[in-house]
Every structure is written in structure tokens, then in C-alpha cells.
Amino acid sequence: MEASTLVFLMISLVAGGLAGSTLTGWLQKRKTKKYVSAQEATVLIERIEKVFKVVMAEGYFTEIYNYQNDKNIWNLINDKKKALIIAKAKVLVGYDFGKMKFHRPDGERRLVIDFFPAPEILSIDTDYKFYDIEQGWLNRFHSEDYTAILNEAKQTMNDKAMESDLPRIAGNQVQLMIFQLASSMNWEIELKLPDGNVAMLKEFTHYRSVEAQVDSLGTTKE
Known part of the structure; x- marks a missing residue:
């Protein structure tokens, strides 16, 4: 395998790993935000009461x-x-x-x-x-x-x-x-x-x- 091809493969693997890590982190943050928002909404709903x-x-x-x-x-x-x-x-x-x-x-x-x-x-x-x-x-x-x-x-x-x-x-x-x-x-x-x-x-x-x-x-x- 030529040196240039080997370098290209190494760069591709590193770039792919970084992209995958970034994408995974973004998805986890998005899930966390959705979970927190849903939890806060539930707390608010529990505090609503009908009074006269x-x-x-x-x-x-x-x-x-x-x-x-x-x-x-x-x-x-x-x-x-x-x-x-x-x-x-x-x-x-x-x-x-x-x-x-x-x-x-x-x-x-x-x-x-x-x-x-x-x-x-x-x-x-x-x-x-x-x-x-x-x-x-x-x-x-x-x-x-x-x-x-x-x-x-x-x-x-x-x-x-x-x-x-x-x-x-x-x-x-x-x-x-x-x-x-x-x-x-x-x-x-x-x-x-x-x-x-x-x-x-x-x-x-x-x-x-x-x-x-x-x-x-x-x-x-x-």
C-alpha cells in the first residue's frame, strides 16, 4: 500500500471518529434537553388545580x-x-x-x-x-x-x-x-x-x- 493511501485512510478514520463522537454528543444533549423539558412540564401540570x-x-x-x-x-x-x-x-x-x-x-x-x-x-x-x-x-x-x-x-x-x-x-x-x-x-x-x-x-x-x-x-x- 502506498504511503499516500495509508495517510488518506488514517485521516479518514480520525475524521470519521471525530464526526461520530460529535454527532453522538449532539444527540445525547438533545435527548437530555427533551427529557428535562418533559420533566419540567410534568411538574407544572401537577401543580395546576381548579379553585373557586x-x-x-x-x-x-x-x-x-x-x-x-x-x-x-x-x-x-x-x-x-x-x-x-x-x-x-x-x-x-x-x-x-x-x-x-x-x-x-x-x-x-x-x-x-x-x-x-x-x-x-x-x-x-x-x-x-x-x-x-x-x-x-x-x-x-x-x-x-x-x-x-x-x-x-x-x-x-x-x-x-x-x-x-x-x-x-x-x-x-x-x-x-x-x-x-x-x-x-x-x-x-x-x-x-x-x-x-x-x-x-x-x-x-x-x-x-x-x-x-x-x-x-x-x-x-x-
Whole structure:
């Protein structure tokens, strides 16, 4: 075999190998991209739900949370950690109409409501900032400490929102919306609620003023 022919064959083999490697890599990347895209689409589909929730009132709350934890070491050293947390929240209160029960008498333009749900918090958008963090040599902050503090602060926001005037405002708003909508369509709304349902709804009609001032929550945990 001539030298030129041998060189040509070697170059062809190397070029073919490089081309095959490049093509294989391109195909693998393409398959990987397709697989990732399909996986992401599946995750998105799993998060889609049909809901019928309507926001009727919106409130803003601010809390100053003082956290302190004292740890006594051998009755000789009082090792403590503390932090100041300012928590702010935007609270949306409304109704989940998927929980409402009703029926329509045959041939009538009348809607009979058999059960009406209580107003509830539909979402809480929170923001937290930590200040004046101090910790001892042995008694230090860990991830579970921050999680517990934030969960407690969020629960406090939830409780204060339900104790405020937001549920009453939401109740008045939803009644106005339902009866005005029915009237505009020449429909009649009739409430036939059980006594327990009536009593439950009355709990949210008592006026409670929304506190605008900042409250301080001090806690000491051992």
C-alpha cells in the first residue's frame, strides 16, 4: 500500500471518529434537553388545580418579635442567644366557594344556599428581617431555630388577622356581591342554613377594629 493511501485512510478514520463522537454528543444533549423539558412540564401540570376562591378583604400587619433563649451550663455559665425580628405580612381574606352547598328548585329562578363557609385566610405574603443577633459560644443559632421562629411569627400573623375586622369586612362584601349579582340577573337568593352554620357565621359579624400600631411580642425560652 502506498504511503499516500495509508495517510488518506488514517485521516479518514480520525475524521470519521471525530464526526461520530460529535454527532453522538449532539444527540445525547438533545435527548437530555427533551427529557428535562418533559420533566419540567410534568411538574407544572401537577401543580395546576381548579379553585373557586374570591378575595374580599386585604390587610397589612407588622410585628416586632423578641426572641431569647437561655442555656445554663453546669450552673456556672448562662449562655444565651437572642434576636430581634421584624415581620411584615400582607393578608388576603375571602371565601372558598367550593365549600358552599346550594341547590336550585326545578323551574325557578331561585338559588337556595344550604351551607355557607366561614371567611378564611387565602394567602399570607410575609417578609422577615433579623436584627441584633447575639449568640453564645455553645448556645448558637441553627437552621431549625430560624424555622421555628418564622413559623411562630407567621402563626401570630394568622391569628391577629382572624381576630381583626378583616373577616367582618369580607362577610359584608360577599353578601353584597351575591345579592347584587342575583338581582342583576333577576334571580332570588334564599338562605336556609342550619343553626350551627348561622351561629358560626355570626362569630364573624362582631366588629373588631384593625390595630394599626406595631405590637411587641417578647418570648424567653429555656
